Amino acid sequence: MAALLVVAPAGHALAASKKAAAKHAAVTAKSGSAKTGGKSAVAKSTASSHSPVASARGKGVAKLAAATKGRGAARQAVNQKHERQHAVLAGKGAAHVSSKLERSRAERPTTVAATMPGLRMHSVRFEEAGSARLSVGRESAAAEFSSRASSDPLDLKSSVALVIDQDTKEVLLAKNDHAVQPIASLTKLMTGLIMSEAHLPLDEMITISEEDIDTEKNSRSRLSVGTTLSRGELLHLALMSSENRAAHALGRTYPGGLRRFVTLMNARAIMLGMKDTHYVEPTGLSSSNRSSATDLAILVAAAHQDPLLRQLTTSPSYEVAVGDRLLQYNNTNRLVRNPEWNIGLQKTGFINEAGQCLVMQARIAGRKLIMVFLDSTGKLSRIADAERVRHWVETLHTTGSAAAAGAVSLANAS
Template sequence: MLGILLKTFAAAFLSFSLLTALPGVATAGTADVKSKARTSSTRQVKSVVLRKQAVVVPAVPTFGQTAGLHEVDDPLALKSSVAYVMDQNTNEVLFSKNPQAVLPIASITKLMTALVVVEVGQSLDEKLTVTADDIDTEKNTRSRLAVGTTLTRGDMLHLALMSSENRAAHALGRNYPGGLDAFVAAMNAKAQSLGMADTHYVEPTGLSSHNQSSASDLAKLVNVTSQVPLLRDLSTSREARVALGKRLVQFRSTNGLLSNPLWDIGLQKTGFINEAGKCLVMQARMAGRQLIMVFLDSSGKASRIADAERMRKWLASTLPGEADTPSAKL
């Protein structure tokens, strides 16, 4: 009897021990789940990437937009607020939109820079070195011509006209007899001698919005520069390899129309700063006629090229004899 009681007591004690142990096990399991939940939650928080909302910076209006020039309608719906086409031989104006508006001309300035350099007769083989004075402090633009780069005056002229290299243009002006001030004075004197009454220059690159002109004035500049074979060749060059130290660096033209077989371009120059918009001047042959084209303050990345194409197609339907030229293939 005593043995049975002891066995019963032992069984009861074991059951009691198991019952008391179970809540502990459950609690530990719950703790583990909660711990995993906290870990999972923590990991999710860490994986969240907070992004700042993009700040929309309003576009700076060009001088032409501020003046309301884009509100002037034209039959071709051009994106340029100023457009001008003239027969170089007869001076007949074939198209005109705001021709007397005086606006910043950006790197179109470099045509005058090149003209002054050529006319003074300085050696094109003389070596010029880029210095800290040639760094753009106006717009803080970059350049592939590092301080210390040495090139011939001819190479500097080539890069200024073909690739619109600002440091090259500035170095050309700085190495003029009498220095930069004398060079800018010569630019303005040449403009006056050409009858460019609306034109004023303050530096040789076009980075300053104070370099200003009108379409009719720029047509006079294109007329003169297109008669200089060197300037014709350099401005219409598509690409060139230039030795910068131990490296041969490829430079290309800023005007994509030069590779278009439908165009016969004798001289060209592009330009852009925010105040001026996209600009383009050219001398091109169409229907046996030498034409001068000016597009200023064009809005949009490729709008000046599109405007030139619209003008070419319009001229194709307007000029007699155009059907005999490649332009009529479009």
């Protein structure tokens, strides 16, 4: 009770002292009656020791609760004390969680930095507050939270964007780059990597079967069941024109079958350090094929090292003979035919859940850049976003060159 006197206002010290004496007398009287009360007093004491107050606050509070049971004023004081303590604990807990969250955001490692040594941090980053790991597919946005609402200085139409200097590993631009979402036919870039690294005979003939028909999205294909093409031709169509039956046939006829092929896709992703990536099939028609811009930049860097993938993904067009017909296929990325672009590797993708997607390796203003655009709002907006980034990088180069020239001039003048 001395603690109550210390924190009580001075004008109430005497009253508190009297209350303390009265409570002490009550405790003494009750203690005496407990000694002479026999089994009933023992039972009463045992019941009191199992009260919620005793179990919550320890032996000292249990004794106080037992001694003051039946005295409303004393019990109310104890309850108020408990409420204050719970409030303090709750405040500390919230502060702890908030502090932990802030530390987590501040200390969160960048996957690109971990897997691409020498990374220098970006010059531009913009992302929705608290949305580091969003799912931003347009279909899932209704149930979860879309990051398209975030603003950015380039007014990009893609919900997710990432631009990295391939040589210096500097991140020039990042927008929701750790958001994990469906990636559509960008999946085929990993399909192509597995096929190329397997060194299977490209002239081996493969026939399209009923198993290669898309039953998930019911997409169309000009490769009818029974069509026979070489493995090389199917790989070309899968990477250049995003031919789904071609990609599925490549996985289905891989040694060990489709299941082993998908297992190899996921194993390769792990080897590359793509921690946010998971594949369930080789075409990208399934929305369960998911990744982040950070991981896809890693994949583009790896795929760009393969000469066959560079050639097939940037081929403007290709013809294949099917029976007595000659089928013309074109690249799904119109930028490969644009003389203003120097593209080393590219892949497009689209399903409703993923939006319009595009990854590229391109040389801009003397720099080799890796660009990733995901969940863009319109068919041409991913191309427009790439153009915006190109003009922006060229402007930075021009501005930087002018500033450097000015510095040289000042140095010579002095």
